Structure formats: C-alpha cells, structure tokens
Amino acid sequence: MRLLMKSKCYALIILIVMIFLSIGSAARAESEGKLIVHFIDVGDADSILIQQGKRNMLIDAGNDKDSEIIVEYLIKQGVKDIDILIGTHIDEDHIGSMDSVINNFEIAKVYLPNSYSSNKYLEDVMQSLKNKNIQVTEAASGETFNLGNGICTILAPVSRGYEKLNDYSVVMKLQYGETSFLFTGDAESISEKEMMRRGFDLSANVLKLAHHGSISSTGNEFLNRVCPQYAVITAGRNNNYRHPHRSILIRLKNMGIKVYRTDESGTIIAESDGRNISFNKKPGSYLYRGK
Numbered sequence: 001m002r003l004l005m006k007s008k009c010y011a012l013i014i015l016i017v018m019i020f021l022s023i024g025s026a027a028r029a030e031s032e033g034k035l036i037v038h039f040i041d042v043g044d045a046d047s048i049l050i051q052q053g054k055r056n057m058l059i060d061a062g063n064d065k066d067s068e069i070i071v072e073y074l075i076k077q078g079v080k081d082i083d084i085l086i087g088t089h090i091d092e093d094h095i096g097s098m099d100s101v102i103n104n105f106e107i108a109k110v111y112l113p114n115s116y117s118s119n120k121y122l123e124d125v126m127q128s129l130k131n132k133n134i135q136v137t138e139a140a141s142g143e144t145f146n147l148g149n150g151i152c153t154i155l156a157p158v159s160r161g162y163e164k165l166n167d168y169s170v171v172m173k174l175q176y177g178e179t180s181f182l183f184t185g186d187a188e189s190i191s192e193k194e195m196m197r198r199g200f201d202l203s204a205n206v207l208k209l210a211h212h213g214s215i216s217s218t219g220n221e222f223l224n225r226v227c228p229q230y231a232v233i234t235a236g237r238n239n240n241y242r243h244p245h246r247s248i249l250i251r252l253k254n255m256g257i258k259v260y261r262t263d264e265s266g267t268i269i270a271e272s273d274g275r276n277i278s279f280n281k282k283p284g285s286y287l288y289r290g291k
C-alpha cells in the first residue's frame with residue numbers, strides 16, 4: 001500500500017515536471033516565432049533593437065548622453081550578444097553611444113556606411129572596435145543577410161559620395177514572413193530617388209520615417225512606393241528641430257497611415273508573428289508640435 005502511494009506520488013511529480021517543461025518550450029517556441037522591434041525612446045535620435053529568436057540586431061545608438069538608457073534597455077531585454085550592429089551614418093544622434101554598446105556587449109558584425117569624413121563620435125566607435133579587435137563591414141547596397149528567420153537587405157547608400165551626411169544613411173528592409181519593415185536612418189530625398197531608380201521593392205508594412213519626420217525626407221513618390229500601413233517617428237518631446245514636420249504629418253494622415261511617435265508614446269515596440277503586426281502602444285496623433 002505504502003509502495004503504491006509512493007509510486008503514485010512519483011508519477012504526479014513527473015507529470016508536473018513534464019507540464020512545466022512543455023509550458024517552457026511552448027513559450028520559447030512562441031518567442032522564437034516572433035520578430036520584436038523596439039524603437040527605444042532616445043529623444044531626437046535613433047536606437048532600434050530588433051530581436052528574432054536568439055538573434056539581436058541594433059540599428060543606431062542615440063546621442064552621446066544616451067549610453068545608460070540604451071545599455072540598460074538592452075540588458076533588460078536579456079541581450080548579451082549583438083549579432084549585427086548598424087550605424088546608419090556618423091551623426092551624433094545615431095552613433096553617439098555606439099562606443100558604450102561595443103564596450104558592454106559581444107558584437108559579431110558591424111556595418112557602417114562608407115564615409116569620407118569623420119568626427120569625434122566615429123573616432124570613439126573606431127577606438128572601441130579596435131580595442132576588441134572587431135572589423136567594420138562597409139554597408140553595400142544589395143547585400144542580404146539573415147537575422148534568425150528574418151531576411152535583411154541593405155538598400156542604401158547606393159552611391160559612394162554625397163554632399164550631406166544624412167544621405168550616407170544605411171537603409172535596410174527586413175522581411176519576416178509576410179510582413180516587412182523599412183529602416184531608413186536619416187536618408188534624404190537624394191537617397192530616396194536613388195533607391196527608386198534602382199528598382200528596389202520598397203514596399204513595407206512599417207516605415208521608420210527618415211530623419212525624425214523632417215521635410216527633407218519621405219517624399220510623396222517614395223512614400224507611395226513604400227505604401228506602409230504604419231509609420232514610426234523617432235522624435236524628441238518639444239525638440240528644437242520641430243520634428244516631425246507639419247506637411248509630413250498631413251501626408252501620412254491623407255494616406256491613412258497609422259502613426260506611432262516616440263515624442264508622444266516613449267519607447268514603442270512592434271511585434272510580428274510573420275502574418276500580423278501589433279504595437280504595444282496606441283497610435284499617436286497627426287498634431288504638429290513645433291512652435
């Protein structure tokens with residue numbers, strides 16, 4: 001009788017352990033089946049963490065003062081290794097804290113655009129890379145690589161040289177199942193025209209608006225080609241640049257594109273299961289906040 005009780009007890013324990021194990025693996029499978037895109041609120045700057053399964057990619061790393069915000073945010077998301085780190089271009093609001101990111105995480109691959117000029121921020125990035133013996137890969141238009149089950153294609157920069165630093169921006173399209181995202185850095189109209197001329201498939205469900213919603217980017221024709229359902233604008237609260245621009249907001253509104261704004265909602269997280277995209281915040285307004 002005692003033996004029977006004992007074996008029943010063991011069976012129960014085994015059953016409970018099996019249930020826990022299956023819940024754990026189901027949760028793991030679920031997160032592996034998702035693409036998660038974090039538009040981290042770093043004011044009038046960019047820093048975008050993209051996770052697919054165990055893979056992590058970071059596009060840009062805010063201003064110099066944002067290192068604590070970015071590093072802490074990544075740690076909170078369980079990031080230890082960054083498989084792909086992209087600095088879209090060398091302006092402070094995109095690579096300002098990239099040296100801290102390089103110092104704090106294991107980095108597998110780094111993409112930067114070809115640029116003939118340099119500045120203090122790029123020098124800091126290059127020093128951090130040198131200290132860890134990491135090579136830079138020049139972002140080449142047309143190059144494709146994987147992030148877990150996501151397929152990334154670098155679209156821009158198309159040319160070797162530009163007048164404005166913004167036009168050197170690495171533009172990348174990420175396809176995940178039937179859904180797609182377009183990350184544009186601060187690419188302006190010259191780069192937009194080049195991408196259209198190249199005949200790239202620019203269509204995407206989510207467009208990260210270039211240059212914080214400035215009038216210098218997101219031309220009518222380009223926006224028509226992307227034809228997004230959702231636009232994400234990375235802009236600072238009450239920023240001095242009056243980002244995003246009134247006419248860009250009107251353009252988005254007229255096309256019925258839902259808008260998500262870090263100046264209104266803080267950090268925004270988009271999730272794709274390969275078919276549908278959801279956001280952790282309600283859509284923002286089309287209100288122009290410049291003075």
Ligand SMILES: [Zn+2]
Nearest residue numbers: 045093186211
């Ligand atoms: Zn910028």
